[in-house]
Amino acid sequence: xxxxxxxxxxxxxxxxxxMIFLLYPFxxxxxxxxxxxxxxxxxxxxxxxxxxxxxxxxxxxxxxYKSLTQTVIFxxxxxxxxxxxGFLLASYFNKAFPGxxxxxxxMLLGWMTPIIIVGTIFKWMLDGKYGIVNNMLVNxxxxxxxxxxxxxxxxxxFAVTVTNIWLxxxxxMIILLSGLQGIPxxxxxxxxxxGASRWQKFRxxxxxxxxxxxxxxxxxxxxxTFKVFDVIYIMTAGGPANSTQVVSYLAYxxxxxxxxxxxxxALSNLALFIIAFFAILYVRKVQKESVVH
Amino acid sequence: xxxxxxxxxxxxxxxxxxxxxxxWMVATSLKPxxxxxxxxxxxxxxxxxxxxxxxxxxxxxxxxxxxxxxIISVGVTVGNLLLGAPAAYALxxxxxxxxxxxxxxxxxxxxxPSNMLALPLYTIFSKxxxxxSLFGVILADMTLTLPFVILILRTSxxxxxxxxxxxxxxxxxxxxxxxxxIILPLVRPGLLTCAAxxxxxxxxxxxxxxxxxxxxxxWTITLGMRQFVGQxxxxxxxxxxxxxxSSLPIIIIFMATQKYIAGGLxxxxxx
Numbered sequence: 001x002x003x004x005x006x007x008x009x010x011x012x013x014x015x016x017x018x019m020i021f022l023l024y025p026f027x028x029x030x031x032x033x034x035x036x037x038x039x040x041x042x043x044x045x046x047x048x049x050x051x052x053x054x055x056x057x058x059x060x061x062x063x064x065y066k067s068l069t070q071t072v073i074f075x076x077x078x079x080x081x082x083x084x085x086g087f088l089l090a091s092y093f094n095k096a097f098p099g100x101x102x103x104x105x106x107m108l109l110g111w112m113t114p115i116i117i118v119g120t121i122f123k124w125m126l127d128g129k130y131g132i133v134n135n136m137l138v139n140x141x142x143x144x145x146x147x148x149x150x151x152x153x154x155x156x157x158f159a160v161t162v163t164n165i166w167l168x169x170x171x172x173m174i175i176l177l178s179g180l181q182g183i184p185x186x187x188x189x190x191x192x193x194x195g196a197s198r199w200q201k202f203r204x205x206x207x208x209x210x211x212x213x214x215x216x217x218x219x220x221x222x223x224x225t226f227k228v229f230d231v232i233y234i235m236t237a238g239g240p241a242n243s244t245q246v247v248s249y250l251a252y253x254x255x256x257x258x259x260x261x262x263x264x265x266a267l268s269n270l271a272l273f274i275i276a277f278f279a280i281l282y283v284r285k286v287q288k289e290s291v292v293h
Numbered sequence: 294x295x296x297x298x299x300x301x302x303x304x305x306x307x308x309x310x311x312x313x314x315x316x317w318m319v320a321t322s323l324k325p326x327x328x329x330x331x332x333x334x335x336x337x338x339x340x341x342x343x344x345x346x347x348x349x350x351x352x353x354x355x356x357x358x359x360x361x362x363x364i365i366s367v368g369v370t371v372g373n374l375l376l377g378a379p380a381a382y383a384l385x386x387x388x389x390x391x392x393x394x395x396x397x398x399x400x401x402x403x404x405x406p407s408n409m410l411a412l413p414l415y416t417i418f419s420k421x422x423x424x425x426s427l428f429g430v431i432l433a434d435m436t437l438t439l440p441f442v443i444l445i446l447r448t449s450x451x452x453x454x455x456x457x458x459x460x461x462x463x464x465x466x467x468x469x470x471x472x473x474x475i476i477l478p479l480v481r482p483g484l485l486t487c488a489a490x491x492x493x494x495x496x497x498x499x500x501x502x503x504x505x506x507x508x509x510x511x512w513t514i515t516l517g518m519r520q521f522v523g524q525x526x527x528x529x530x531x532x533x534x535x536x537x538x539s540s541l542p543i544i545i546i547f548m549a550t551q552k553y554i555a556g557g558l559x560x561x562x563x564x
Binding site for chain 1: 297298300301303304305307308311312313314315317319321324327330331375376377379380382383384387388389392395397398399400401402404406407408409410411412413414416419421432433435436437439440443467468469472481493496497499500503504508515517519532533536540543544547552554
C-alpha cells in the first residue's frame with residue numbers, strides 16, 4: 001500500500017497542477033460561454049445564464065465565416081509549403097557531409113527566436129517604402145513598383161502566411177529528419193541492385209516509410225497553426241479591413257478588446273472543438289506508431 | 294571527397310538564405326540612423342552602435358523588461374523540472390494504474406490553444422490576486438510547456454537500463470532516494486534539453502504576458518517591443534537593435550545546448 005502511494009507521489013503534483021491550471025480553466029470556459037458576461041460581472045461571476053445565445057451570435061456573424069475561411073487558407077498554405085520545404089531540407093541535411101549536423105541545428109534559430117521578434121523583422125523587410133523585399137523584387141525586375149504588403153487587403157494574408165511558413169520550416173525539417181534517420185539503409189539495397197531510379201526509390205520506399213511521420217507532423221502543424229496569435233498581433237492586428245483576421249485572434253479580440261467575453265468564450269470553444277478533432281487523430285496515430293510501453 | 298565539400302558549400306548557402314531575416318535584423322541594427330532608409334546594400338556601408346546606445350540610454354526601461362523576462366523564464370524552467378522530472382519518471386517506469394490514460398491526458402492537454410485559456414485564467418487569476426504578477430505568468434506558461442517537458446523526459450527515462458534501478462531497490466533505497474541519487478544523473482541530457490526548451494519558449498511567450506501584465510513595470514521584453522513602436526515611432530534601427538538584444542539570451546542558451554535540442558524536439562512529438 002505504501003509502495004503504491006510512493007509511485008503516485010511522483011506523478012501527482014504534475015497532474016494536480018495541470019488539472020487546476022489547464023483542465024479547470026477549460027471547463028470554466030465552457031461555463032462562461034453560456035453566460036451573459038460584462039466587465040462588471042466577469043470576476044464576481046454572477047452573470048446570467050443565457051443558454052446558447054453566445055453561440056448563436058457568433059454563428060450569425062459574417063466575420064466569423066470570413067476569419068474561418070482565412071484561417072483555413074493560412075493553415076493550408078503554411079502546412080503544404082513548410083512541410084514540402086522541410087522535406088527537401090531534411091533530405092539534404094540527411095546526407096553525409098562535413099558540417100551537416102551543425103547546419104541542421106543552426107536552422108532551428110528560426111523556430112526559437114520569439115515570434116514577436118520574427119514578426120517585427122518581417123514587418124521591416126516587407127515595409128512598403130524601404131523594405132528589402134520590395135527593393136530586391138524591383139531591382140531584379142519582378143515588380144514594377146513597390147507593394148505595401150501588409151497594408152494592402154490583397155497581399156496582407158499572403159505576407160503573414162509567408163512569415164508563418166518561415167517560422168514553421170525548422171520544426172518540419174527536424175521532425176522529418178528524425179523520420180528519415182529511422183529508415184535503415186539496407187531497405188534501399190535490393191532496389192539499388194535492381195537498378196531503381198532515385199525517383200522510384202523515393203516514391204516506393206521513402207515515401208511509404210515516411211507516411212506515419214508526415215501525418216503526425218501535419219496533424220501537429222495543423223493544431224499549432226490553428227492557434228497562431230502572435231504573428232497576426234504584431235504584423236497586422238487582423239487588418240487591414242479584417243483581411244488577416246483568423247479565428248484565434250478574433251476570439252481574443254472579442255474578449256479582451258471588445259469585452260464581449262461570453263462570445264469570446266463561445267468562439268474559442270468552437271475553435272477548440274475543431275482542434276480537438278485533430279488532437280484525437282494525433283493521439284491515435286502516435287499510439288499506433290509507438291505503442292505506449 | 295570533393296563532392297562532399299560541394300554538398301557542404303550548398304548546405305551553407307541554404308542556411309544563409311534561410312537565416313537572412315536574422316542577418317538583416319543585425320545588419321539594420323548596426324547602420325547609422327541616417328543610412329537605414331538610404332543604404333540598401335546587403336552589407337552595411339558604415340557600422341555603428343548608435344541604435345544600441347539609443348535603447349540603453351534613452352528613457353526606455355529595457356533592463357526592467359529583461360529582468361522580468363528572466364524571472365519568468367527561470368521560474369518556468371525550475372517549475373517544469375520540479376514537477377516534470379518525477380512525473381515523467383513515474384510514467385516511464387512504474388506500473389501505476391491508469392498510466393496510459395495519464396499519458397493520453399498529457400498528449401491532449403498540450404494541444405489546448407493558449408488564447409482559449411486566456412479568458413478563464415484571467416478570471417481565476419483575478420480572484421487569486423495573480424494579475425500583474427510575474428508568478429501568475431509563470432504558472433500560465435507552465436501549462437504550455439510542462440506537458441511537452443513530461444513527454445520528452447519520459448523518452449529519456451525509457452532509454453536507461455532497468456537493471457540500474459533494480460540494483461538500487463535491492464540495496465533498499467526508497468524510490469525517491471533512488472530517483473535523486475541514481476536516476477536523475479543518468480538523464481542529465483534530457484533534463485538539459487527540457488530546461489533549454491522551457492527557458493526559450495517562455496522567453497518568447499507573448500499572449501499570457503499580454504493578458505496578465507497590465508502594469509508597465511511588470512512587462513516582459515516581448516511586451517516591451519510593442520510599446521517601443523508607440524514610443525519611438527518606426528525607428529527601425531533601434532527596433533532591430535532591441536530585437537537583437539532581446540534574442541541574445543535565447544541564442545546563448547541555444548548555442549550551449551544545441552547538441553540536445555534537435556533530438557529532444559522530435560522525441561517529444563513523435564515518440
